[in-house]
Amino acid sequence: MSAEALAIVQRGFTMAVRAESWLDGELLADDIPVADGSEDRDRSLNVPERVTLTVPRRDRGVDWDPRTVDHPLAAYGQQLRIDYGVDLGGGQTEWINRGWFLITDTSTDGNTVSVTAQGLLSLVDEAKFVAPFQPSSSDTLVSICRALVEPALTVTIDGTLTDRSVPLGMQWDDDRLGALTEVLDAWPADARVTEDGYLLIEPLTDTGTSVLDVTDDPSTGTVVQWRGAATRDGAFNVVVAQGELSDGTQIQGTAYDTDSNSPYRIGGPFSPLPVPYTMSSPLLTSVTECRSAASTTLARLRRTAYRKLDISMVPHPGLVTGDYVTVTGAGLTGSLCVIETMSLPYSTSEMTVTVRVLDG
Template sequence: MWSLSTQARIALTQSHAMQARATVSSPTYGVLTLPLSGGSVEVDATSKVRRTATLQTDPRWWPHSPTDLLSPYGSTCRVDYGIVLPSGDTEWVPLLTGYLDETSRTRPITGSGDLTVKVADPAQRVAEDRLDVPAQTIANAPAVSEIARLVKATLGPQLDVIDETGSSASASVFIIERERWDAVEKLADFLAAEPFFDPLGRLVIRPQPTLSRNPVWTIRTGNRGSLLTAKDKRSREQVYNRVVASGQRTDGVPAVYATATDTTSPAYYGGPFGKKNRFYTSELLTTTAQCQATADALLARTRGVGAQVEIEALVNPALDSGDVLAVLDPETGETRHIIDKLSIPLTPDGTQSITTRSDELPAET
């Protein structure tokens, strides 16, 4: 969750005004703050490109040439959400820093005539930058530095990289056939981590989020609560209660492996849910400890996926995927949830959609 002042936290629980702005920078045109008439920012931890935005703006900015401001040929965009404080000041929360992906319009104009501009975070640029010929990672280089090297080769040496793993572990050398971002994710899996770009466009490498972390925000029902609706879903799809992670050898030597088993959630291994294994193999896993760390991280990623809650709530623009929410409901009490997806509307009348997962099932009634 983006850090907020005490005044902003209080304002979010009360009636308040908001603002939104999009600042576009073009290599040839310069910098302009676009007037926005609508739009939203989407955050999805299950997607390769975690942050995207759809913006509506004035039709006079239609790009007639590839060098115009809103042409998707190099222009960048930063989207911010403004919380108007009781003092009248505005506290700005960054939502997305990325590249213009598409600009479209409809003719003849029958409605507002607004342009629709789509923005994607830098992961899309990295994914598009596929290797001309196969290459290999650098021997004995820390996995974190290899992730940074692969991404900076696309985005430039000035890119800020935030490593929250603190790991100096080196991965085995492997061949990158074509897909640069796939190699980045593979190295992150080796570290039991996830790579993504934050609202400022910085590359973050952090351990997989789990429900053991403290909640960053509480959503309540009832009077003065921020929870509007909640839709519960229970499914076996994508739920695994044991992960087996193993190395990959071609020299005849038995590969190392380790298992991580769910023994505490309602879907615990061998219980009423049954036994459902997931198998993960990588040539980067050369020790039992590495296999164990990867298995633990993959289990944390799939635990609770079958207990999803879709929440409609008052907007908190500072929330992020991977954050832990506390939901207070008279029917179910307090439950904790990890955010997988959320949207931030850029209009005053919008509400926030949040998709979460939790392995804390409500009591049967």
């Protein structure tokens, strides 16, 4: 987003939504009339993104009831490209690309067409193996990821990740997305679909730079309401990652929660005893790999267990899950938080965001 648009979205503004429909690389419609809708993202789900649209059945002489397989709103491989517009004034609109989404359901009721679309990882999630998948002797983590995902999605690898070979004898029977998750856990790495529709595999981190200051100051804030939640469910203070050497010897590595800001830190008030989470994968063939996987798994577990705040605010189309924001309010002062879930309305409604508190 430009600095001009960023300044505008932190107060009331006029918005617009632009939706295109594509099928097999061909543009079917470039101006779908979106009357209402929303975009929901949740990093804890296998397919994190979900979009719903409400479209008038007839608009400007076009029938939007998908009665043919090549209709722009049919669910036979059609993909939507969504852009969110911010009115800059003077007849200018800045368009922010929200990404690509696969149409999964369409229904017509009277004069209204309802469309549901999912993130592009749904292409991988629904494509179960026809026969067991067995890597070859020349396969590496990178080549396995590409074999599991492409050509449904193009895979891009962050240059800071180190590729390595995989042991013989690996096999996955049916769950393609589950196989990808196991590879990422063992690497260790994280994956997300970018706004351009690529699957980016990158290191999993739990630190970052804030992209927005969220405050309940009535003179400058955009927050309407705070709601908090905390739970012991999914809370662990140590992760044990198990693997095996080429001769079958069992090995393991551990990672302890030693973060002084963590409410679950080892030796802290959460529990006087270790509370372990155990993972196991034959892709882990050294103690170093086990320790690295344990550390990354611990960071991933924090997404579900740490203190969370629900925020209602003016819609901000520049935000996505995984972004870092600085929060002042609800007992916090300039605390770094990361967005775990969000719901961005495609109309003049409040946006809701769930952030995980990293400090404070």
